[in-house]
Amino acid sequence: MTVLKNYRLPxxxxxxxxxxxxxxxxxxxxPLEELTRAYHKYLRDAEFLAELxxxxxxxxxxxxxxxxxxxxxxxxxxARIYLxxxxxxxxxxxxxxxxxxxxxxxxxxGKRRVIAETGAGQHGxxxxxxxxxxxxxxxxxxxxxxxxxxxxxxxxMSLLGAEVxxxxxxxxxxxxALNEALRDWVTNVDDTFYIIGTVAGPxxxxxxxxxxxxxxxxxxxxxxxxxxxxxxxxxxxCVGGGxxxxxxxxxxxxxxxxxxxxxxxxxxxxxxxxxxxxxxGRPGVLHGNRTYLLEDEDGQIVETHSISxxxxxxxxxxxxxxxxxxxxxxxxxxTDEEALEAFHRLTRTEGILPALESSxxxxxxxxxxxxxxxxxxxxxxxxxxxxxxxxTVAAREGLKL
Amino acid sequence: MSRIxxxxxxxxxxxRKALIPFLTAGDPxxxxxxxxxxxxxxxxxxxxxxxxxxxxxMADGPVIQRASERALAHKVSLKRVLELVAQFRLRxxxxxxxxxxxxxxxxxxxxxxxxxxAKQAGVDGVLVVDLPPEEAKERMLPLxxxxxxxxxxxxxxxxxxxxxxxxxxxxxxxxxxxxxxxxTGAGHLDLEDVATKLGMVRSLTHLPxxxxxxxxxxxxxxxxxxxxxxxxxxxxxxxxVEENLNHPDKIEAAIVSLISEMRKGIDGV
Numbered sequence: 234m235t236v237l238k239n240y241r242l243p244x245x246x247x248x249x250x251x252x253x254x255x256x257x258x259x260x261x262x263x264p265l266e267e268l269t270r271a272y273h274k275y276l277r278d279a280e281f282l283a284e285l286x287x288x289x290x291x292x293x294x295x296x297x298x299x300x301x302x303x304x305x306x307x308x309x310x311x312a313r314i315y316l317x318x319x320x321x322x323x324x325x326x327x328x329x330x331x332x333x334x335x336x337x338x339x340x341x342x343g344k345r346r347v348i349a350e351t352g353a354g355q356h357g358x359x360x361x362x363x364x365x366x367x368x369x370x371x372x373x374x375x376x377x378x379x380x381x382x383x384x385x386x387x388x389x390m391s392l393l394g395a396e397v398x399x400x401x402x403x404x405x406x407x408x409x410a411l412n413e414a415l416r417d418w419v420t421n422v423d424d425t426f427y428i429i430g431t432v433a434g435p436x437x438x439x440x441x442x443x444x445x446x447x448x449x450x451x452x453x454x455x456x457x458x459x460x461x462x463x464x465x466x467x468x469x470x471c472v473g474g475g476x477x478x479x480x481x482x483x484x485x486x487x488x489x490x491x492x493x494x495x496x497x498x499x500x501x502x503x504x505x506x507x508x509x510x511x512x513x514g515r516p517g518v519l520h521g522n523r524t525y526l527l528e529d530e531d532g533q534i535v536e537t538h539s540i541s542x543x544x545x546x547x548x549x550x551x552x553x554x555x556x557x558x559x560x561x562x563x564x565x566x567x568t569d570e571e572a573l574e575a576f577h578r579l580t581r582t583e584g585i586l587p588a589l590e591s592s593x594x595x596x597x598x599x600x601x602x603x604x605x606x607x608x609x610x611x612x613x614x615x616x617x618x619x620x621x622x623x624x625t626v627a628a629r630e631g632l633k634l
Numbered sequence: 635m636s637r638i639x640x641x642x643x644x645x646x647x648x649x650r651k652a653l654i655p656f657l658t659a660g661d662p663x664x665x666x667x668x669x670x671x672x673x674x675x676x677x678x679x680x681x682x683x684x685x686x687x688x689x690x691x692m693a694d695g696p697v698i699q700r701a702s703e704r705a706l707a708h709k710v711s712l713k714r715v716l717e718l719v720a721q722f723r724l725r726x727x728x729x730x731x732x733x734x735x736x737x738x739x740x741x742x743x744x745x746x747x748x749x750x751x752a753k754q755a756g757v758d759g760v761l762v763v764d765l766p767p768e769e770a771k772e773r774m775l776p777l778x779x780x781x782x783x784x785x786x787x788x789x790x791x792x793x794x795x796x797x798x799x800x801x802x803x804x805x806x807x808x809x810x811x812x813x814x815x816x817x818t819g820a821g822h823l824d825l826e827d828v829a830t831k832l833g834m835v836r837s838l839t840h841l842p843x844x845x846x847x848x849x850x851x852x853x854x855x856x857x858x859x860x861x862x863x864x865x866x867x868x869x870x871x872x873x874x875v876e877e878n879l880n881h882p883d884k885i886e887a888a889i890v891s892l893i894s895e896m897r898k899g900i901d902g903v
Binding site: 262266534 | 688689690691692693695696699703706709711712713736737738739740741742743763764765766768769787788789790791792793794797801812815816817820
């Protein structure tokens with residue numbers, strides 16, 4: 234394992250080595266500079282940080298517990314498995330850590346309207362939630378296909394007072410929702426703050442979202458030292474855009490801890506129906522940054538597949554691309570079937586219903602821990618709860634709820 | 635002198651302004667692209683902007699998005715667009731062609747291969763919407779300069795004086811001023827606003843300035859021509875393509891008629 238020392242990325246213009254950067258149309262250059270300035274200023278501002286910490290504690294419910302999955306570990310007979318319970322956050326996933334932070338920033342910048350893109354709807358709900366709390370106008374872009382398969386979250390957003398705009402262009406999924414949100418931002422730059430939900434997009438988003446999500450890793454480090462008296466041997470997290478994974482990994486980059494990012498292999502990498510940009514893609518430029526992408530031979534972005542809508546994205550955060558190339562993190566992929574199996578297994582052995590996204594991380598952690606020693610430790614980011622997915626799981630079993 | 639510089643010099647000598655129409659290559663079928671390009675030149679176009687289809691055209695409004703989708707349905711790749719330009723060059727050695735599109739197809743082909751093929755095909759300018767000067771500097775610009783292809787940069791109402799000077803220093807051929815905050819074809823441009831902002835832009839730049847986004851008819855084109863060196867028309871033309879999809883034989887006449895009207899408007903006839 235290559236452990237990093239004095240890790241200081243990204244550079245001033247948002248580069249992680251060859252990846253990241255700012256690849257947007259001219260109109261967005263100034264608002265991005267404005268945002269970068271605000272982000273640098275407030276991440277060092279004691280009053281801002283105190284307010285953020287208070288919100289994370291009293292509104293989100295942090296710190297989230299670190300739970301030793303004893304029965305699961307015993308049954309497996311390998312390493313001890315610990316779960317970082319981001320599923321217990323307000324709104325049921327890690328997404329809220331970031332939306333609380335960005336909403337506070339929007340307020341400081343005097344922006345009264347927020348927009349967001351969403352796939353599964355978790356980030357849309359987390360954005361609509363903070364918008365309701367701060368009294369901000371909120372528009373969420375969501376691919377028409379996702380609107381159909383995530384009706385519950387669409388209704389939740391409208392209850393929260395957000396307007397959900399179905400996107401009918403392109404493949405009508407998450408990537409097209411991102412395109413549409415960027416178009417909205419270009420049109421309404423004066424009063425609008427774009428709350429991106431993952432560590433992708435143009436600089437400063439990958440760094441800013443990472444910094445807001447890094448609370449996961451900071452807490453986990455403290456908690457595992459308290460509970461196990463040592464650092465974990467490995468961290469495991471699922472990777473779509475990669476925000477929960479970076480949030481967990483970042484505070485451990487300079488430690489002797491193996492990092493595993495788990496992508497969605499869909500029906501298998503060989504089948505072509507997957508969303509594994511790091512495992513099966515090539516570097517290119519999309520949505521404002523250079524990163525690994527799933528594209529055809531002409532550089533057109535291809536449609537992806539995963540049972541979990543939150544992983545169904547043809548790109549990935551640029552910092553992951555860099556961590557892959559340097560060998561600091563390892564990226565693997567887990568199929569729909571394997572994720573479903575892990576979903577059931579965790580539910581039955583521990584009474585914890587994981588999101589299908591997080592089930593990918595659980596599935597790989599099970600494979601990994603099985604062959605490790607009993608005194609070793611694997612820490613998994615349980616990034617979200619699975620209530621939103623029960624219709625999908627039921628449908629796979631031929632049931633209609 | 636590049637073909638684009640020569641074109642602006644020729645027009646300046648005549649006291650005229652440039653008309654720059656945009657069409658997406660291969661929309662609605664690649665067989666129409668070459669005849670329509672030539673027809674637009676005959677109707678008074680000075681420089682041609684040719685859109686390279688992309689699956690995720692983030693800066694474009696619905697009209698040009700749909701044009702991209704129609705072209706992609708015919709698998710019109712960057713390679714195919716370059717072949718079309720090469721064919722156009724066989725019959726027209728004067729009219730400059732500017733490719734307009736997004737970076738990923740170029741990344742995929744490779745910068746060197748792209749620039750070499752574009753030069754051979756007879757491309758005169760390249761406008762990559764999501765490649766601002768800062769990111770272009772390292773890889774793209776040295777290759778374009780060396781090949782004698784003009785990098786065209788965008789300026790927006792939000793551009794700071796510093797960025798405007800930077801784009802002027804690194805760009806060649808002309809600068810493309812985006813007249814409104816929004817996507818292509820978003821609405822009518824605000825002439826007073828454009829006049830104010832262009833005054834500022836002029837004071838900071840030396841390259842010719844083209845104005846686009848929101849030029850829908852001959853009278854807007856005429857007004858813009860009083861302020862700028864070139865008038866760019868895109869969505870209004872693509873709209874003509876879309877309106878006549880059921881009668882493709884009528885599209886050429888519709889395009890030619892819009893170009894002729896705009897030409898007259900710009901020349902003040």
